[in-house]
Amino acid sequence: MSTLALLFLVLGLGLIAWISARVRASRFVITGPASQRPHSLPAYHAWYVGLWVAVPALLFLAVWASVSPGLVTQAVLATPAAAELPSFGMERAAILGEARALADGSIKAAFNPKATALAPAFAQALGFYGTIGAVVALLLAFAGGAYAFTKVKPDFRARTRVERLVMGALLIASLVAILTTIGIVASLIFESARFFSMVSPIEFLFGTQWSPQTAIRADQVGSSGAFGAVPLFWGTIFVGAIIAMIVAIPLGLMSAIYLTQYAKASTRRWVKPILEILAGVPTVVYGYFAALTVAPALRDIAVAVGISSASSESALAAGLVMGVMIIPFVSSMADDSIAAVPQAMKDGSLAMGATSSETIRKVLLPAALPGVVGGVLLAVSRAIGETMIVVMAAGLAANLTANPFSSVTTVTTQIVQLLTGDQEFDSAKTLAAFALGLVLFVITLLLNIVALRVVKKYREAYE
């Protein structure tokens, strides 16, 4: 039986259980004094039984779906036909994959004759484990249903039980996100550890030479790459934390001040949505704007004023466009923190005879500063993780330079570079991407923690 059919069968059983429990519970007498009335409405009994039918069976199916392929493969390998297989590597995996596809009917003919030979064994194992899975799932559904159905009595507290089941479901949903995060971090750490077994962390973190292009064969020139990531860290900071912020902080802050302090409600009504649209533009669109419009224009300007070394991919182009992209972000964080300064504070200043701009400069901004700083840190963490704009506009050359017209490269750009194209999954070159990812992850995590701390402290100060 296919997994999909099984899924529908279980859900169908759940529905039948739901209906019959409801019918049964609605027969309970509902007259009489409150203390003798049924504890829960029929719908709760129905959900209780329905969930008992569906949930254990579905959970089992989920687990089974992840274990059974392994069991199937093991069973196949135990058959005599498997003796023909090459003992390792790509070919073995390819043959097994093909045989499995033949067996479940997703391909008609195999390229490799060995796969054809294995297919019957596969078909048999698949059928065997499929049947086991189906039988166990159905048994669970019936057992759960029977157990729950016997409980449907007037004084049974189905309502509280359903509440607990709902809580459990929500808990599981949140665990999925947490487990995924843990999994991703674990794989980053694991792959980075492999990288650091080939390249010393000292060289990686403090070296200033970056040329990861290792040769395929050991006897070629340049067979060992250089993995000093400082130029990438510098490029990332230069573009994301310096140039972009020089653009985004003043513009974002000023637009927030204008919107909260000066704009009329009617102006606010159309300016804010436009800012939000700016935040919704896909970064790849900013990317080609940076690469096709801003970068050439900047190079022409630079050449016109006599900077002949100006490159058509420049830190400035990427930084400027990234700054524009970040404006709505800074602006909305600043907007929130300025709006959170109590009106009383502003009144206090105005009542002293301060003008609006004096009040903003001397009272509102200092009071909102922690919130603004928190917002800026979050913006920086976004900017340094941003990929498309720098890939398209900043360049690939790992230059350690403070010249905004020259091309630089960033951590994210290099990760993309290292992982696109043909890969060997155990070369230092590929693994370097994980180490870079880990560094980026740690830095953005720290920035986020600090920023949220700051913002929270500041919120507390006014509550």
Place this chain on the structure above:
Amino acid sequence: MENMTETLKMTARDVSVFYGAKQAIKSVSIDIDMANVTAFIGPSGCGKSTFLRTLNRMNDTISGARVEGRIELDGEDIYASSMDVVQLRARVGMVFQKPNPFPKSIYENVAYGPRIHGLAPAKADLDRMVESALRKAGLWDEVKDRLNESGTALSGGQQQRLCIARAIAVDPEVVLMDEPCSALDPIATAKIEELIHELRGRYAIAIVTHNMQQAARVSQKTAFFHLGTLVEYGDTSEIFTNPREERTKDYITGRYG
């Protein structure tokens, strides 16, 4: 003190205030003089704060608020176009219901007004003004050793006296107080009331309160507001012992409000 010549400081004539289409104050006329503390009493929502805020044009900061009638400070129309609001508010200071010190040091809080109005050419002058304002507000002895600590770290009562010090640091002529004790405990309240006694005569003072005993204790003139109108205005002793209006009597004896 009772015989001191009553020098009129502010006069309000037929003042009406609107929030949009809604009228919050209806044709109120009142005088504020140097010698006396004037108390505004009345049930909440009757327009006491609104009226108080017309006296230093703080209603200008509320969009949709509109003031009609004539209010004079030393014979000058404060709503005339020739009147500079910034200057006016330096002459007519204000203390709010909830203490609202700036999140700055105690020193900087008091120095705020003198700084923005350019009253202290040298650091020594500023130091002197800060000390004198804190002394007048009765706070100097409590804070003189920690002028650099944040004003928001003081207790509620101290914060309110800091706000009073901040208001009088620019040497205003009138001080408006909007329920300055409503967020304070009885001991802090007593200190503020004592302070009002000491400041009387030096500044023309108007205070909003909904605590009748407080009005009786600190003021010499009382104005009773009800639903945006001025019901009765006169000597505090008269109003509390022998009100002319039935509504005043009901309010004072606690029949409503």
